[in-house]
Amino acid sequence: MAAENLKCKECGAEYPLEALYVCERCFGPLEVAYDHNRLDDLATLRRRIQAGSQDVWRYADFLPLSGPPPGPGNRQIPLAGVPAGWTPLVRAERLGERLGLSDVWVKNDAANPTHSFKDRVVAIASARARELGFDALACASTGNLGNAVAAQAAAIGLPSYVFVPADLEEQKLLGTGVYGTNLVEVRGNYDDVNRLCTELAAERDWAFVNINMRPYYAEGSKTVAFEIAEQLSWSLPDRLVVPIASGSLFTKIARGFEEWLDLGLIEGQLPVMNGAQATGCAPVASAYAAGQDFCQPVKPNTIAKSLAIGNPADGPYALDLARRSGGSIDAVTDDEIRAGIVLLAETTGIFTETAGGVSTAVLAQLAARGDIDRDERVVLVITGDGLKTLDAVRGSYASLHIDATVESFEESIAPAPMAATAAV
């Protein structure tokens, strides 16, 4: 495997590939470093990827396990777990038409087993946790991650502990508890939950997927980029629109493209990266607008709860990425988010949760602002399923209420002109 060590993103200090996430020298975050020079020639590598399983493990060469992917062929970790990734990339002509764009695509990560992109990161973190000998999974979650951790733990037979803010959508709580996890609802917001779990991670011998396993977890988001490139016949889109909570997905998608560009597996240049936040929790978009390279934390107040991280640890890297790729980070209101959900649903048949409403609304905003050329190839990243945030679309449509007779239906569906006139 090509993973070499963990490396501090701030000072470059190196550490072994263990359950470490913070640099002891400067407190910076650690990231997996690879030596891709040891990989096979490009044609062989490409063939191996194409012949691989239809999940994140087809990209095992770029993921941080020390052994082969989990599954029956792996003596150390024989249970494969929840299959994540290889989700559809669909052409969205009708959405494009509405926005005056000719080449819009949707990467539909709601199609993952627990209906969000979090299955990808949990697949990697939980496999590495098993390699390292952990016997329990845990996480601090805004909801989607909790679903993914609880499901994965059930599939691989480990106990799990999911910490969430107590005010989450009921669908996300139910969709976690059903897997038999230890669900802990914390009185506080996500940043409180994250602080608590960071303290607990030092006291408990658990694999907190997004804390002490975070360097491995974050690598899973690269597979979104790999799939998009492969699904576009080994080419790059011109632009991506991606939601930002902590900034990890946004920055790791770019890292995925850059790894393949460096190797020569794909050609071209890094796509323009547009980040999307909700105005009710927009620490990264605000810092972008103010020209700052750090984020001032905020207290979240938005319907986009899966993006409600007021203290985004990867914020500085997200800001840097938006600027160096020629992109931006924009924010949209709760009403625009609701309209975004409906716009995507009406034009693509994809029902997304509030985070997808945020990305769709930001895409619409960029198009209206004239930031996107009509012929640009744009990929909209949809990270989760609308069934997780049903309240967001309550009242967004009207239905007919009729008796079970043809007359009643005919009267309701197309009121007679005379009757309509009479009513006026």
Added chain:
Amino acid sequence: MAVAVKIPAALRAATGGASEVSVEGATVSEVLAALFEQFGELRERISDGDGSLRRFVNVYVAGEDIRFLEGLDTPVADGAELTILPAVAGG
């Protein structure tokens, strides 16, 4: 005024393994100064050259991030708890 400072696992090598240290101070910067006095190695790890905190260091007084309070000037009551933690991306 005695303040309990909770030391994160990644910094315990600099405190001889101690997970909690008691120091004197009436504000966050006084508490940190007293802490650095006792464990010199901590200074270079969590503060940058000009005396402010490195950007991935989060400090909490009684559970609240000091960036929502008065930053390094935040008063710390006698018997209060100050927590130092690395910033970690969420999910």
